[in-house]
Amino acid sequence: MRSSLKYLLALPLLGLLLQMQGCGTCGFDCSDGNDNEAAASLTLSFSDAPLEDLKEVVIEVSAIEFRRDNLDPIVVETFDLATSSGRESFKIDLLQFPGIQSQEILTGLTVPADFYDEIFIEILSGDVNHSYVLDDEDMSRVINVDDSGLLLSGRQVDAENQDITVEFGLARALKFNANDDTYTLDEEGVRVVQDSLDPSLGGIVDEDLFTAAVECDDMEDGDNAWNRVYLYEGTGLDLDSLGDVFTEGAAGSAGKIAPYAASTLTLGPNGWQFSFGYLPSGGYTLAFSCNAQEDDARTVQDITIPLPADQVVQLSLSTQENVSCDLELQESPRC
Template structure:
């Protein structure tokens, strides 16, 4: 038995469960849940276009629930992930009525993404930094993102956050890309804050760093142990030889120039409340998202600080040449 929820992308609809079986089936305790999609900047692409057909929700010892994602014509939707970054998001399912309880897996079903480097670019593709349109593969057209919980506390809103610096991987000698679930997270919108700030451009050429290349801000769950090493991006399922003392970042963001202020800025959105260590590196030009590259973080060494984030609060930390004590504002 399957329950199917059909929800239009452009309309805020309350989608009810369509139950299979007899009329005397027991009623379900339900809550209304919404899902949005957001992204973070990536340095290897101008566009990351992905088509989606549905979201599958799995529950222990229960039938799967499928939430259809469609446009006004009943077709799968196509999204350029890079249109929704730095706090922006796209609402893809609104007020879906779901049974209360634990869900063991949320699966995003992509639509006709190619399964090899020679596949079609019609529905899933990457426009790279020089303008070439390349195939974008998703594993078996499914992104398995893990567990989440639906509670009885009113309407719940979740953001599916794509950190493309982790999840977008160049393959086949640069002729195609893979989009992996590594780095894609499900975040409860009621328990999140954000962190942003500026970076002094004099730090870009500090030491042996080349100006305007490899400028990245890394974020780690705190505290960090005295013997632990701040790591760059890597996938532990791919690189199994990373030393045990290396700490993987929670997220990382390129430093970008704001077109209005001309300041060099970074921004982390949809962060669960808690303590973090934020660190800048001017030497992150070769950060392969699958392999530990032993990038120096922080670089310069003093450019790191601990910040505390509260739900609903936008915190700020600025990296300046004369290092000051960090304050979360």
């Protein structure tokens, strides 16, 4: 017996459900009726952590492969949308799908319970008609993806229902190329997580913090591009070593602690908010900076973190726990 594989996209809000049914080729007989092989019902989602100053981050996916050691991969390479069938690719604006809300986009593929070493997401790139960024000046910039896609670490899929999400941490994964005004999307910051078990963390940031430090008092009213919340693995860290986002081996990174994730702020009904989804259980250090406008995905910018200096907190996250931390002026973060 085998059971259905489902792909989901994570949505920021409950909204119109766009269903896609998928078919593809399999590294086994998809309909052989072999009841001796354990089955798994798998749900795969896409989610992201958004960036400032970008209106759209669109990728066109042409295939998804689930790879097992010494076996042919399970390949999904045609997609049926609600409005058309037999599509050989589909586009996703990642900025429309943050958070942990999910939308089903592909069903009907059966998989055996097994360890899948790798998940490969094939992406059409190098052409603004396929994958692109739309910036705050409404200019479309090409997204390039090396090796035709993203090769991600796999997961164990047991003989039970499981929810798995591909989390695009765009603050680390999306890199601007100043020499030709293009972007590169790579695996750094893209994670495969089991979202039914993983804890999440979020909260509200007091707008008064945006200009609470001398370094930030030039920020214009309503300008949120300077502000980020950083999350580091571990507690008891040397606060002087907390680094901004950078690639491994970047100049000036010696002794710096790279953030596990970075969150920009979005305006919600209760104020400016941040969120981190699909986190491994364990201890973390959360810190805010009101002077992060120069942060990028490649280089060390020596951004002061935390800023103001009291906007840092240590916390522990447990399985299936949703933790709220609010950052307020003249108070330490409350979790």
